[in-house]
Amino acid sequence: MTEYLWVTCTPDWVVPSTALRGGTDMDGAPIFVGRALHEGGWIPAKVIPDKSVAYVSYGGAEHAKQECQVLCEQHFEWVPSSDGNVPPDAVSSGTSGGEILYIGRVHHSDSVTVGKVHPSHGVCYIPFDGNEVASTNYEVLVLKTGTAIFLKYTFFYALCIIDYKMADYYWEDITTSDELPSNALYAGYEADGSKMYVGRAYHEGDWIPAKVIPDKNIASVCYGGAEHLKDEYQILLASGSLDALQWMPSSNGDIPNKAVPGGQTSDGETLYVGRVQQSGSVTIGKVQPSHGICYIPFDGLEIGHKEYDVLITYP
Template sequence: MEKGQISRTSLLSKLDDRSVHNWMRAKIATIPKFAVQAGYDTDGDPIYVGRVNRNGETFPAKVIPRKRRAYASWAGEEHVINDVELLSGHYYAWMPSIGGIIPPHAVRLGRTSEGEPLYVGRCVWRGSLTPGKIQPSHGCLYFPFGGAELRTEQYEVLVQPETWVASSGHEIVAGSVLAGKDADGDDIYVGRAYHGNNLLPAKVIPRKGCAFISYGGQEHIKHEYEVLAGNGYKWWVTDSKNCLPVGSVICGRTAEGVPLYVGRGYWGGSLTPGKVYRSHSCLYIPFEGEEVLYEQAPITQETSHNSARLEHHVALHFFINFSI
Protein backbone atom coordinates (compact mmCIF):
# COMPACT_ATOMS: atom_id res chain seq x y z
CA MET A 1 0.00 0.00 0.00
CA GLU A 2 1.35 3.43 -0.93
CA LYS A 3 1.91 6.06 1.71
CA GLY A 4 -1.25 8.02 2.43
CA GLN A 5 -3.62 5.37 1.07
CA ILE A 6 -6.34 4.08 3.35
CA SER A 7 -6.66 0.37 3.93
CA ARG A 8 -9.73 -1.35 2.51
CA THR A 9 -10.98 -2.47 5.93
CA SER A 10 -10.63 0.92 7.62
CA LEU A 11 -12.14 2.71 4.62
CA LEU A 12 -15.24 0.55 4.56
CA SER A 13 -15.71 0.78 8.33
CA LYS A 14 -15.43 4.58 8.28
CA LEU A 15 -17.93 4.90 5.45
CA ASP A 16 -20.45 2.26 6.46
CA ASP A 17 -20.49 2.49 10.26
CA ARG A 18 -23.04 5.28 10.13
CA SER A 19 -26.73 5.52 10.82
CA VAL A 20 -28.71 5.77 7.61
CA HIS A 21 -31.12 8.01 9.48
CA ASN A 22 -29.73 10.93 11.38
CA TRP A 23 -31.39 10.38 14.75
CA MET A 24 -29.70 12.72 17.22
CA ARG A 25 -29.87 12.54 20.98
CA ALA A 26 -30.55 16.09 22.18
CA LYS A 27 -31.99 18.10 25.00
CA ILE A 28 -35.64 18.80 24.34
CA ALA A 29 -35.15 22.56 24.56
CA THR A 30 -32.24 22.47 22.07
CA ILE A 31 -33.26 21.46 18.57
CA PRO A 32 -30.44 20.22 16.31
CA LYS A 33 -29.80 21.82 12.95
CA PHE A 34 -32.12 20.60 10.19
CA ALA A 35 -34.48 18.89 12.64
CA VAL A 36 -37.55 17.58 10.81
CA GLN A 37 -40.73 19.42 11.77
CA ALA A 38 -43.81 17.25 12.09
CA GLY A 39 -46.44 19.89 12.70
CA TYR A 40 -47.77 22.16 15.44
CA ASP A 41 -49.61 21.96 18.74
CA THR A 42 -53.08 23.39 19.38
CA ASP A 43 -51.48 26.68 20.47
CA GLY A 44 -49.24 26.84 17.40
CA ASP A 45 -46.02 25.62 19.03
CA PRO A 46 -43.83 23.70 16.54
CA ILE A 47 -43.66 19.90 16.94
CA TYR A 48 -40.63 17.92 15.73
CA VAL A 49 -40.18 14.25 14.83
CA GLY A 50 -38.61 12.25 17.63
CA ARG A 51 -38.37 8.70 18.90
CA VAL A 52 -37.85 6.87 22.16
CA ASN A 53 -36.72 3.31 22.90
CA ARG A 54 -38.56 1.36 25.56
CA ASN A 55 -38.23 -2.33 26.42
CA GLY A 56 -36.87 -3.22 22.99
CA GLU A 57 -39.49 -1.29 21.04
CA THR A 58 -39.18 2.09 19.34
CA PHE A 59 -41.99 4.59 19.66
CA PRO A 60 -42.44 7.93 17.89
CA ALA A 61 -42.30 11.04 20.00
CA LYS A 62 -43.75 14.47 19.48
CA VAL A 63 -41.11 16.91 20.64
CA ILE A 64 -42.22 20.43 21.62
CA PRO A 65 -39.18 22.58 22.51
CA ARG A 66 -41.16 25.61 23.69
CA LYS A 67 -42.87 23.46 26.31
CA ARG A 68 -39.61 21.63 27.09
CA ARG A 69 -41.61 18.43 26.77
CA ALA A 70 -41.74 15.34 24.60
CA TYR A 71 -44.62 12.87 24.45
CA ALA A 72 -45.02 9.29 23.31
CA SER A 73 -47.88 6.80 23.55
CA TRP A 74 -48.13 3.10 24.35
CA ALA A 75 -50.58 0.82 26.13
CA GLY A 76 -53.42 3.27 25.50
CA GLU A 77 -51.83 6.22 27.31
CA GLU A 78 -49.78 9.31 26.57
CA HIS A 79 -46.46 9.52 28.45
CA VAL A 80 -44.12 12.44 29.10
CA ILE A 81 -40.55 11.46 28.23
CA ASN A 82 -37.19 13.10 28.81
CA ASP A 83 -34.73 10.91 26.88
CA VAL A 84 -35.44 11.41 23.20
CA GLU A 85 -33.78 11.33 19.78
CA LEU A 86 -34.71 13.80 17.04
CA LEU A 87 -34.69 13.19 13.31
CA SER A 88 -32.49 15.58 11.35
CA GLY A 89 -31.93 15.79 7.61
CA HIS A 90 -33.01 17.11 4.22
CA TYR A 91 -35.57 16.37 1.50
CA TYR A 92 -38.30 14.84 3.66
CA ALA A 93 -41.96 15.14 2.65
CA TRP A 94 -45.39 13.98 3.83
CA MET A 95 -47.69 11.84 1.69
CA PRO A 96 -51.42 11.25 2.37
CA SER A 97 -52.51 7.66 3.04
CA ILE A 98 -55.20 5.60 4.76
CA GLY A 99 -55.83 2.25 6.42
CA GLY A 100 -52.27 1.05 7.01
CA ILE A 101 -51.12 1.60 3.42
CA ILE A 102 -47.41 2.47 3.27
CA PRO A 103 -46.15 4.38 0.18
CA PRO A 104 -42.70 3.89 -1.37
CA HIS A 105 -39.77 5.52 0.46
CA ALA A 106 -41.62 5.70 3.78
CA VAL A 107 -39.38 6.40 6.77
CA ARG A 108 -39.17 3.34 8.95
CA LEU A 109 -39.15 4.21 12.63
CA GLY A 110 -38.33 0.81 14.09
CA ARG A 111 -40.04 -2.50 14.84
CA THR A 112 -42.44 -3.92 17.37
CA SER A 113 -41.25 -6.63 19.74
CA GLU A 114 -42.81 -9.12 17.27
CA GLY A 115 -40.73 -7.70 14.41
CA GLU A 116 -43.39 -5.73 12.54
CA PRO A 117 -42.00 -2.52 11.00
CA LEU A 118 -43.36 0.81 12.20
CA TYR A 119 -43.44 4.04 10.20
CA VAL A 120 -43.61 7.76 10.99
CA GLY A 121 -46.95 9.43 10.34
CA ARG A 122 -48.97 12.46 11.37
CA CYS A 123 -52.59 13.62 11.45
CA VAL A 124 -54.74 16.67 12.04
CA TRP A 125 -56.49 16.47 15.40
CA ARG A 126 -58.42 19.18 17.26
CA GLY A 127 -56.42 22.05 15.83
CA SER A 128 -53.04 20.34 15.96
CA LEU A 129 -50.89 18.55 13.41
CA THR A 130 -49.31 15.81 15.47
CA PRO A 131 -46.97 12.86 14.74
CA GLY A 132 -47.36 9.22 15.66
CA LYS A 133 -46.63 5.67 14.55
CA ILE A 134 -48.19 3.71 11.71
CA GLN A 135 -48.58 0.00 12.35
CA PRO A 136 -49.64 -1.48 8.99
CA SER A 137 -51.30 -4.61 10.40
CA HIS A 138 -53.56 -2.43 12.55
CA GLY A 139 -54.53 -0.24 9.59
CA CYS A 140 -54.07 3.01 11.46
CA LEU A 141 -51.89 5.72 12.97
CA TYR A 142 -51.46 5.82 16.75
CA PHE A 143 -50.62 9.19 18.29
CA PRO A 144 -50.34 10.74 21.77
CA PHE A 145 -52.87 13.44 22.66
CA GLY A 146 -54.48 14.77 25.83
CA GLY A 147 -53.14 12.00 28.06
CA ALA A 148 -54.35 9.15 25.85
CA GLU A 149 -53.18 7.08 22.90
CA LEU A 150 -55.57 7.78 20.05
CA ARG A 151 -55.89 6.29 16.57
CA THR A 152 -57.03 7.35 13.13
CA GLU A 153 -57.24 5.64 9.75
CA GLN A 154 -56.51 8.85 7.81
CA TYR A 155 -53.00 10.26 8.06
CA GLU A 156 -49.86 11.35 6.25
CA VAL A 157 -46.68 9.27 6.00
CA LEU A 158 -43.18 10.71 6.29
CA VAL A 159 -41.27 9.84 3.10
CA GLN A 160 -38.00 10.72 1.47
CA PRO A 161 -38.24 10.19 -2.28
CA GLU A 162 -35.12 9.91 -4.38
CA THR A 163 -33.80 13.43 -4.85
CA TRP A 164 -31.33 14.47 -7.56
CA VAL A 165 -29.87 17.97 -7.22
CA ALA A 166 -28.18 19.80 -10.11
CA SER A 167 -24.61 20.80 -9.23
CA SER A 168 -21.26 21.80 -10.68
CA GLY A 169 -17.74 22.78 -9.68
CA HIS A 170 -16.69 22.61 -6.03
CA GLU A 171 -20.23 22.85 -4.61
CA ILE A 172 -21.12 20.29 -1.95
CA VAL A 173 -24.87 19.63 -2.04
CA ALA A 174 -26.47 19.39 1.40
CA GLY A 175 -27.22 15.77 2.25
CA SER A 176 -25.15 14.30 -0.60
CA VAL A 177 -24.90 10.50 -0.51
CA LEU A 178 -21.29 9.49 0.14
CA ALA A 179 -20.07 6.70 -2.12
CA GLY A 180 -16.43 6.33 -1.15
CA LYS A 181 -12.96 7.86 -1.15
CA ASP A 182 -10.52 8.60 -3.92
CA ALA A 183 -6.96 7.25 -3.67
CA ASP A 184 -5.82 10.62 -2.28
CA GLY A 185 -8.56 10.66 0.37
CA ASP A 186 -11.01 13.02 -1.36
CA ASP A 187 -14.68 12.26 -0.71
CA ILE A 188 -16.64 10.76 -3.61
CA TYR A 189 -20.42 11.19 -3.87
CA VAL A 190 -23.11 9.42 -5.90
CA GLY A 191 -23.99 11.36 -9.02
CA ARG A 192 -25.13 11.07 -12.60
CA ALA A 193 -24.44 12.99 -15.80
CA TYR A 194 -25.40 12.98 -19.47
CA HIS A 195 -23.04 11.69 -22.12
CA GLY A 196 -24.80 12.15 -25.41
CA ASN A 197 -28.26 10.66 -24.91
CA ASN A 198 -27.07 8.39 -22.09
CA LEU A 199 -27.71 9.33 -18.46
CA LEU A 200 -24.87 7.59 -16.61
CA PRO A 201 -23.93 7.03 -12.95
CA ALA A 202 -21.04 9.30 -11.98
CA LYS A 203 -18.46 9.70 -9.25
CA VAL A 204 -18.65 13.28 -8.01
CA ILE A 205 -15.54 14.72 -6.33
CA PRO A 206 -16.19 18.32 -5.20
CA ARG A 207 -12.55 18.94 -4.27
CA LYS A 208 -11.60 18.26 -7.88
CA GLY A 209 -14.47 20.43 -9.14
CA CYS A 210 -15.98 17.83 -11.45
CA ALA A 211 -17.55 14.41 -11.91
CA PHE A 212 -16.33 11.35 -13.79
CA ILE A 213 -18.28 8.81 -15.85
CA SER A 214 -17.20 5.80 -17.86
CA TYR A 215 -18.30 5.09 -21.41
CA GLY A 216 -16.85 3.31 -24.43
CA GLY A 217 -13.80 2.07 -22.56
CA GLN A 218 -12.77 5.51 -21.31
CA GLU A 219 -13.23 7.82 -18.35
CA HIS A 220 -14.89 11.15 -19.18
CA ILE A 221 -14.91 14.36 -17.13
CA LYS A 222 -18.21 16.19 -16.58
CA HIS A 223 -18.58 19.70 -15.19
CA GLU A 224 -22.38 19.66 -14.97
CA TYR A 225 -24.10 16.79 -13.20
CA GLU A 226 -26.67 15.79 -10.58
CA VAL A 227 -25.95 14.56 -7.07
CA LEU A 228 -28.09 12.05 -5.15
CA ALA A 229 -29.11 13.66 -1.85
CA GLY A 230 -30.93 12.53 1.26
CA ASN A 231 -30.76 9.98 4.03
CA GLY A 232 -31.93 6.40 3.99
CA TYR A 233 -29.48 4.71 1.62
CA LYS A 234 -27.34 1.70 2.36
CA TRP A 235 -24.70 -0.21 0.40
CA TRP A 236 -25.42 -3.91 0.10
CA VAL A 237 -22.72 -6.43 -0.78
CA THR A 238 -23.71 -8.96 -3.44
CA ASP A 239 -21.61 -11.88 -4.62
CA SER A 240 -23.80 -13.71 -7.11
CA LYS A 241 -24.25 -13.04 -10.80
CA ASN A 242 -27.33 -11.20 -12.06
CA CYS A 243 -28.27 -10.36 -8.48
CA LEU A 244 -29.67 -6.89 -7.94
CA PRO A 245 -31.55 -6.71 -4.64
CA VAL A 246 -35.09 -5.39 -4.60
CA GLY A 247 -35.00 -1.62 -4.14
CA SER A 248 -31.73 -1.02 -5.97
CA VAL A 249 -31.48 2.61 -7.03
CA ILE A 250 -31.79 3.34 -10.74
CA CYS A 251 -29.25 6.08 -11.47
CA GLY A 252 -29.76 6.49 -15.17
CA ARG A 253 -30.59 4.92 -18.53
CA THR A 254 -28.84 4.21 -21.78
CA ALA A 255 -29.94 5.95 -24.97
CA GLU A 256 -31.96 2.79 -25.73
CA GLY A 257 -33.77 3.00 -22.39
CA VAL A 258 -31.90 0.27 -20.49
CA PRO A 259 -31.89 1.10 -16.75
CA LEU A 260 -28.52 1.60 -15.06
CA TYR A 261 -27.83 1.07 -11.37
CA VAL A 262 -25.06 2.47 -9.20
CA GLY A 263 -22.49 0.18 -7.63
CA ARG A 264 -19.06 0.67 -6.12
CA GLY A 265 -15.83 -1.25 -5.87
CA TYR A 266 -12.49 -1.05 -4.09
CA TRP A 267 -9.89 -0.40 -6.78
CA GLY A 268 -6.36 1.04 -6.81
CA GLY A 269 -6.58 2.41 -3.27
CA SER A 270 -9.99 4.01 -3.78
CA LEU A 271 -13.59 3.04 -3.12
CA THR A 272 -15.18 4.16 -6.37
CA PRO A 273 -18.78 4.16 -7.69
CA GLY A 274 -19.73 3.16 -11.21
CA LYS A 275 -22.52 1.78 -13.37
CA VAL A 276 -24.19 -1.61 -13.22
CA TYR A 277 -26.17 -3.23 -16.06
CA ARG A 278 -28.49 -5.94 -14.84
CA SER A 279 -27.59 -8.18 -17.80
CA HIS A 280 -23.80 -7.70 -17.74
CA SER A 281 -23.05 -9.21 -14.31
CA CYS A 282 -20.30 -6.66 -13.72
CA LEU A 283 -19.48 -3.18 -12.53
CA TYR A 284 -17.93 -0.48 -14.74
CA ILE A 285 -15.96 2.24 -12.95
CA PRO A 286 -14.17 5.34 -14.24
CA PHE A 287 -10.56 5.26 -13.06
CA GLU A 288 -7.41 7.06 -14.23
CA GLY A 289 -8.71 7.76 -17.72
CA GLU A 290 -10.10 4.30 -18.35
CA GLU A 291 -13.33 2.37 -17.97
CA VAL A 292 -12.45 -0.49 -15.65
CA LEU A 293 -14.64 -3.60 -15.91
CA TYR A 294 -15.00 -5.65 -12.81
CA GLU A 295 -16.41 -9.13 -13.16
CA GLN A 296 -18.79 -9.79 -10.33
CA ALA A 297 -17.12 -12.06 -7.78
CA PRO A 298 -17.33 -13.14 -4.15
CA ILE A 299 -15.95 -10.51 -1.81
CA THR A 300 -13.17 -12.81 -0.66
CA GLN A 301 -11.77 -13.45 -4.15
CA GLU A 302 -8.30 -12.07 -4.88
CA THR A 303 -7.41 -10.47 -8.20
CA SER A 304 -4.07 -9.74 -9.78
CA HIS A 305 -4.68 -5.98 -10.16
CA ASN A 306 -2.91 -4.27 -7.25
CA SER A 307 -3.82 -7.34 -5.18
CA ALA A 308 -7.19 -5.67 -4.66
CA ARG A 309 -10.06 -7.69 -3.23
CA LEU A 310 -13.21 -7.28 -5.23
CA GLU A 311 -16.23 -5.90 -3.52
CA HIS A 312 -19.34 -5.11 -5.52
CA HIS A 313 -21.90 -2.92 -3.82
CA VAL A 314 -25.36 -1.96 -5.00
CA ALA A 315 -27.06 1.12 -3.60
CA LEU A 316 -30.29 0.23 -1.82
CA HIS A 317 -32.96 2.52 -0.49
CA PHE A 318 -32.77 1.59 3.18
CA PHE A 319 -36.27 2.84 4.02
CA ILE A 320 -37.89 0.11 1.95
CA ASN A 321 -35.83 -2.98 2.47
CA PHE A 322 -34.08 -3.09 5.81
CA SER A 323 -34.63 -2.56 9.50
CA ILE A 324 -33.05 0.37 11.30
Protein backbone atom coordinates (compact mmCIF):
# COMPACT_ATOMS: atom_id res chain seq x y z
CA MET A 1 0.00 0.00 0.00
CA THR A 2 1.26 3.49 -0.83
CA GLU A 3 2.71 5.37 2.13
CA TYR A 4 1.90 9.02 2.78
CA LEU A 5 3.61 11.60 4.92
CA TRP A 6 1.66 11.83 8.19
CA VAL A 7 3.10 14.29 10.70
CA THR A 8 2.21 14.27 14.40
CA CYS A 9 0.62 17.54 15.55
CA THR A 10 2.64 19.51 18.08
CA PRO A 11 1.17 20.35 21.51
CA ASP A 12 0.76 24.00 20.44
CA TRP A 13 -1.23 22.94 17.33
CA VAL A 14 1.12 24.54 14.80
CA VAL A 15 0.70 22.49 11.61
CA PRO A 16 3.45 22.21 8.95
CA SER A 17 3.29 24.62 6.00
CA THR A 18 2.73 21.62 3.72
CA ALA A 19 -0.28 20.33 5.69
CA LEU A 20 -3.22 19.62 3.39
CA ARG A 21 -6.22 21.86 3.94
CA GLY A 22 -9.42 19.91 3.39
CA GLY A 23 -12.24 22.29 4.21
CA THR A 24 -13.69 25.13 6.23
CA ASP A 25 -15.72 25.12 9.43
CA MET A 26 -19.00 27.05 9.73
CA ASP A 27 -17.22 30.00 11.34
CA GLY A 28 -14.51 30.11 8.65
CA ALA A 29 -11.82 28.24 10.60
CA PRO A 30 -9.56 26.16 8.31
CA ILE A 31 -9.94 22.37 8.51
CA PHE A 32 -6.94 20.18 7.70
CA VAL A 33 -6.86 16.51 6.73
CA GLY A 34 -5.75 14.30 9.58
CA ARG A 35 -6.17 10.97 11.32
CA ALA A 36 -6.36 9.84 14.92
CA LEU A 37 -6.42 6.57 16.84
CA HIS A 38 -9.81 5.55 18.18
CA GLU A 39 -11.01 2.16 19.37
CA GLY A 40 -7.91 0.49 17.96
CA GLY A 41 -8.07 1.94 14.42
CA TRP A 42 -6.71 4.93 12.53
CA ILE A 43 -9.73 7.03 11.56
CA PRO A 44 -9.78 10.08 9.23
CA ALA A 45 -10.01 13.27 11.28
CA LYS A 46 -10.88 16.90 10.77
CA VAL A 47 -8.09 18.94 12.34
CA ILE A 48 -8.88 22.53 13.40
CA PRO A 49 -5.68 24.18 14.70
CA ASP A 50 -7.48 27.48 15.44
CA LYS A 51 -9.52 25.57 18.05
CA SER A 52 -6.70 23.26 19.22
CA VAL A 53 -8.70 20.15 18.52
CA ALA A 54 -9.28 17.31 16.06
CA TYR A 55 -12.45 15.26 15.65
CA VAL A 56 -13.28 11.78 14.39
CA SER A 57 -16.67 10.14 13.91
CA TYR A 58 -17.36 6.70 15.35
CA GLY A 59 -20.38 4.78 16.59
CA GLY A 60 -22.84 7.55 15.81
CA ALA A 61 -20.95 10.28 17.68
CA GLU A 62 -18.24 12.92 17.23
CA HIS A 63 -15.12 12.37 19.35
CA ALA A 64 -12.61 15.12 20.21
CA LYS A 65 -8.91 14.24 19.99
CA GLN A 66 -5.91 16.03 21.45
CA GLU A 67 -3.43 13.77 19.67
CA CYS A 68 -3.54 13.33 15.91
CA GLN A 69 -1.53 13.38 12.70
CA VAL A 70 -1.93 15.68 9.70
CA LEU A 71 -1.42 14.73 6.05
CA CYS A 72 1.35 16.73 4.37
CA GLU A 73 2.67 17.45 0.85
CA GLN A 74 0.41 19.13 -1.69
CA HIS A 75 0.09 16.32 -4.23
CA PHE A 76 -3.55 15.42 -3.89
CA GLU A 77 -6.92 16.31 -5.36
CA TRP A 78 -10.59 15.71 -4.51
CA VAL A 79 -12.75 13.53 -6.75
CA PRO A 80 -16.58 13.40 -6.50
CA SER A 81 -18.02 9.99 -5.66
CA SER A 82 -21.01 8.36 -3.98
CA ASP A 83 -22.56 5.22 -2.44
CA GLY A 84 -19.31 3.82 -1.02
CA ASN A 85 -17.46 3.93 -4.34
CA VAL A 86 -13.76 4.81 -4.12
CA PRO A 87 -11.73 5.95 -7.16
CA PRO A 88 -8.24 4.63 -8.03
CA ASP A 89 -5.37 6.07 -5.98
CA ALA A 90 -7.71 7.04 -3.12
CA VAL A 91 -5.88 7.98 0.09
CA SER A 92 -6.37 5.65 3.05
CA SER A 93 -5.99 6.68 6.67
CA GLY A 94 -5.61 3.08 7.80
CA THR A 95 -8.03 0.37 8.87
CA SER A 96 -10.81 -0.03 11.40
CA GLY A 97 -12.25 -3.44 12.18
CA GLY A 98 -10.17 -4.87 9.35
CA GLU A 99 -11.70 -2.61 6.66
CA ILE A 100 -9.74 0.11 4.85
CA LEU A 101 -11.10 3.63 5.45
CA TYR A 102 -10.54 6.46 2.99
CA ILE A 103 -10.32 10.23 3.35
CA GLY A 104 -13.51 11.96 2.27
CA ARG A 105 -15.21 15.31 2.70
CA VAL A 106 -18.80 16.55 2.59
CA HIS A 107 -20.52 19.91 2.18
CA HIS A 108 -22.75 20.18 5.24
CA SER A 109 -24.46 23.12 6.99
CA ASP A 110 -22.28 25.85 5.44
CA SER A 111 -19.10 23.87 6.11
CA VAL A 112 -16.79 21.62 4.13
CA THR A 113 -15.95 18.87 6.61
CA VAL A 114 -13.38 16.08 6.42
CA GLY A 115 -14.49 12.56 7.31
CA LYS A 116 -14.16 8.85 6.56
CA VAL A 117 -15.44 6.95 3.54
CA HIS A 118 -16.64 3.54 4.74
CA PRO A 119 -17.09 1.50 1.52
CA SER A 120 -19.09 -1.36 3.05
CA HIS A 121 -21.56 1.16 4.51
CA GLY A 122 -21.90 3.05 1.22
CA VAL A 123 -21.41 6.45 2.86
CA CYS A 124 -18.93 9.08 4.02
CA TYR A 125 -19.26 9.78 7.74
CA ILE A 126 -18.27 13.19 9.10
CA PRO A 127 -17.91 14.36 12.71
CA PHE A 128 -20.27 17.32 13.09
CA ASP A 129 -21.89 19.09 16.04
CA GLY A 130 -21.39 16.13 18.34
CA ASN A 131 -22.80 13.59 15.91
CA GLU A 132 -21.64 11.19 13.22
CA VAL A 133 -23.37 12.43 10.06
CA ALA A 134 -23.60 10.17 6.99
CA SER A 135 -23.75 11.28 3.36
CA THR A 136 -24.07 9.10 0.26
CA ASN A 137 -22.53 11.89 -1.85
CA TYR A 138 -19.01 13.04 -1.06
CA GLU A 139 -15.52 13.72 -2.41
CA VAL A 140 -12.59 11.33 -2.03
CA LEU A 141 -8.99 12.44 -1.65
CA VAL A 142 -6.76 10.87 -4.32
CA LEU A 143 -3.09 10.99 -5.16
CA LYS A 144 -2.42 12.88 -8.38
CA THR A 145 -1.11 10.62 -11.14
CA GLY A 146 2.62 11.12 -11.66
CA THR A 147 3.13 12.76 -8.28
CA ALA A 148 6.31 12.43 -6.31
CA ILE A 149 5.66 11.62 -2.64
CA PHE A 150 7.91 10.97 0.32
CA LEU A 151 8.19 7.62 2.04
CA LYS A 152 9.05 8.02 5.72
CA TYR A 153 11.83 5.92 7.17
CA THR A 154 13.55 6.08 10.55
CA PHE A 155 16.21 8.68 9.74
CA PHE A 156 15.53 9.95 6.22
CA TYR A 157 13.02 10.46 3.44
CA ALA A 158 13.29 8.66 0.11
CA LEU A 159 11.78 10.17 -3.01
CA CYS A 160 9.58 7.78 -4.91
CA ILE A 161 8.07 8.45 -8.35
CA ILE A 162 4.68 6.75 -8.45
CA ASP A 163 3.90 6.92 -12.15
CA TYR A 164 5.77 7.92 -15.28
CA LYS A 165 2.95 9.76 -17.08
CA MET A 166 1.47 12.75 -15.30
CA ALA A 167 -2.20 13.57 -15.87
CA ASP A 168 -2.76 16.58 -18.16
CA TYR A 169 -4.79 18.51 -15.60
CA TYR A 170 -5.93 18.66 -11.99
CA TRP A 171 -8.37 20.64 -9.83
CA GLU A 172 -7.34 22.90 -6.96
CA ASP A 173 -9.42 24.57 -4.23
CA ILE A 174 -9.56 28.35 -4.52
CA THR A 175 -11.73 31.33 -3.55
CA THR A 176 -12.63 34.50 -5.45
CA SER A 177 -10.18 36.45 -3.27
CA ASP A 178 -7.18 34.22 -4.16
CA GLU A 179 -4.68 35.01 -6.89
CA LEU A 180 -5.28 32.99 -10.05
CA PRO A 181 -2.52 30.39 -10.72
CA SER A 182 -0.54 30.93 -13.91
CA ASN A 183 -1.44 27.45 -15.21
CA ALA A 184 -5.21 28.06 -15.10
CA LEU A 185 -6.99 27.45 -18.41
CA TYR A 186 -8.14 30.62 -20.19
CA ALA A 187 -11.15 29.38 -22.11
CA GLY A 188 -13.58 32.22 -22.84
CA TYR A 189 -14.50 35.85 -22.32
CA GLU A 190 -17.34 38.15 -21.36
CA ALA A 191 -18.93 40.53 -23.87
CA ASP A 192 -16.81 43.33 -22.32
CA GLY A 193 -13.61 41.33 -22.92
CA SER A 194 -13.06 40.06 -19.36
CA LYS A 195 -11.18 36.76 -19.43
CA MET A 196 -12.96 33.58 -18.33
CA TYR A 197 -11.37 30.44 -16.88
CA VAL A 198 -12.56 26.88 -16.25
CA GLY A 199 -13.65 25.96 -12.74
CA ARG A 200 -16.17 23.82 -10.91
CA ALA A 201 -18.21 24.31 -7.75
CA TYR A 202 -20.53 22.41 -5.45
CA HIS A 203 -24.24 23.25 -5.56
CA GLU A 204 -27.33 21.37 -4.35
CA GLY A 205 -25.49 18.05 -4.21
CA ASP A 206 -23.90 18.43 -7.66
CA TRP A 207 -20.33 19.25 -8.71
CA ILE A 208 -20.90 21.62 -11.64
CA PRO A 209 -18.48 23.15 -14.19
CA ALA A 210 -18.15 26.87 -13.46
CA LYS A 211 -17.16 30.02 -15.28
CA VAL A 212 -14.48 31.93 -13.37
CA ILE A 213 -13.92 35.65 -14.08
CA PRO A 214 -11.00 36.93 -11.94
CA ASP A 215 -11.32 40.56 -13.12
CA LYS A 216 -14.78 40.67 -11.50
CA ASN A 217 -14.05 38.32 -8.57
CA ILE A 218 -16.86 36.10 -9.82
CA ALA A 219 -17.39 32.37 -10.21
CA SER A 220 -20.79 30.99 -11.12
CA VAL A 221 -22.63 27.80 -12.05
CA CYS A 222 -26.04 27.16 -13.54
CA TYR A 223 -28.67 24.99 -11.90
CA GLY A 224 -32.46 24.75 -11.91
CA GLY A 225 -32.92 27.46 -14.50
CA ALA A 226 -30.78 30.08 -12.75
CA GLU A 227 -27.18 31.31 -12.40
CA HIS A 228 -25.64 30.92 -8.93
CA LEU A 229 -22.57 32.84 -7.68
CA LYS A 230 -19.90 30.96 -5.73
CA ASP A 231 -17.20 32.28 -3.37
CA GLU A 232 -15.45 28.91 -3.05
CA TYR A 233 -14.73 26.65 -5.99
CA GLN A 234 -12.02 24.62 -7.73
CA ILE A 235 -9.95 25.87 -10.65
CA LEU A 236 -8.76 23.65 -13.51
CA LEU A 237 -4.97 23.69 -13.81
CA ALA A 238 -2.67 22.23 -16.44
CA SER A 239 -0.02 19.80 -15.17
CA GLY A 240 2.26 20.65 -18.08
CA SER A 241 1.57 22.55 -21.27
CA LEU A 242 -1.79 24.26 -21.62
CA ASP A 243 -1.76 23.02 -25.23
CA ALA A 244 -2.65 19.55 -23.89
CA LEU A 245 -6.19 20.90 -23.32
CA GLN A 246 -8.19 21.61 -26.48
CA TRP A 247 -11.80 22.23 -27.53
CA MET A 248 -13.78 19.98 -29.89
CA PRO A 249 -17.15 20.88 -31.49
CA SER A 250 -20.08 18.62 -30.58
CA SER A 251 -23.86 18.66 -30.22
CA ASN A 252 -27.00 16.99 -28.84
CA GLY A 253 -25.33 15.56 -25.76
CA ASP A 254 -22.57 13.75 -27.65
CA ILE A 255 -19.24 13.54 -25.81
CA PRO A 256 -15.96 13.03 -27.74
CA ASN A 257 -13.15 10.74 -26.64
CA LYS A 258 -10.86 12.13 -23.93
CA ALA A 259 -13.47 14.67 -22.81
CA VAL A 260 -12.63 16.31 -19.46
CA PRO A 261 -15.15 15.45 -16.70
CA GLY A 262 -16.08 18.63 -14.89
CA GLY A 263 -18.36 17.24 -12.22
CA GLN A 264 -21.12 14.89 -11.28
CA THR A 265 -24.81 15.14 -10.41
CA SER A 266 -26.15 13.85 -7.11
CA ASP A 267 -27.55 10.81 -8.94
CA GLY A 268 -24.17 9.91 -10.44
CA GLU A 269 -24.29 11.37 -13.97
CA THR A 270 -20.96 12.77 -15.20
CA LEU A 271 -21.00 16.40 -16.33
CA TYR A 272 -18.43 17.63 -18.86
CA VAL A 273 -16.82 21.01 -19.43
CA GLY A 274 -18.40 22.80 -22.39
CA ARG A 275 -18.57 26.30 -23.84
CA VAL A 276 -20.81 28.19 -26.24
CA GLN A 277 -21.07 31.57 -27.94
CA GLN A 278 -23.72 33.73 -26.30
CA SER A 279 -24.50 37.44 -26.87
CA GLY A 280 -20.95 38.49 -27.72
CA SER A 281 -19.33 36.19 -25.17
CA VAL A 282 -17.76 32.75 -25.13
CA THR A 283 -19.15 31.26 -21.92
CA ILE A 284 -18.18 28.11 -20.03
CA GLY A 285 -20.86 25.71 -18.85
CA LYS A 286 -21.85 22.11 -18.24
CA VAL A 287 -22.61 19.46 -20.85
CA GLN A 288 -25.26 17.10 -19.47
CA PRO A 289 -25.42 14.12 -21.86
CA SER A 290 -28.82 12.84 -20.68
CA HIS A 291 -30.36 16.24 -21.53
CA GLY A 292 -28.59 16.54 -24.88
CA ILE A 293 -27.56 20.09 -24.00
CA CYS A 294 -24.76 22.35 -22.80
CA TYR A 295 -26.10 24.68 -20.12
CA ILE A 296 -24.35 27.96 -19.34
CA PRO A 297 -24.76 30.49 -16.52
CA PHE A 298 -25.57 33.81 -18.17
CA ASP A 299 -27.20 37.04 -17.01
CA GLY A 300 -28.76 35.33 -14.00
CA LEU A 301 -30.21 32.46 -16.03
CA GLU A 302 -29.42 28.87 -17.05
CA ILE A 303 -29.40 28.84 -20.86
CA GLY A 304 -29.29 25.63 -22.93
CA HIS A 305 -27.52 25.08 -26.27
CA LYS A 306 -27.65 21.97 -28.42
CA GLU A 307 -24.38 22.91 -30.20
CA TYR A 308 -21.26 23.50 -28.13
CA ASP A 309 -17.53 22.82 -27.70
CA VAL A 310 -16.28 20.14 -25.29
CA LEU A 311 -12.96 20.36 -23.46
CA ILE A 312 -10.70 17.37 -24.24
CA THR A 313 -7.14 16.29 -23.58
CA TYR A 314 -4.88 16.27 -26.64
CA PRO A 315 -3.35 14.28 -28.19
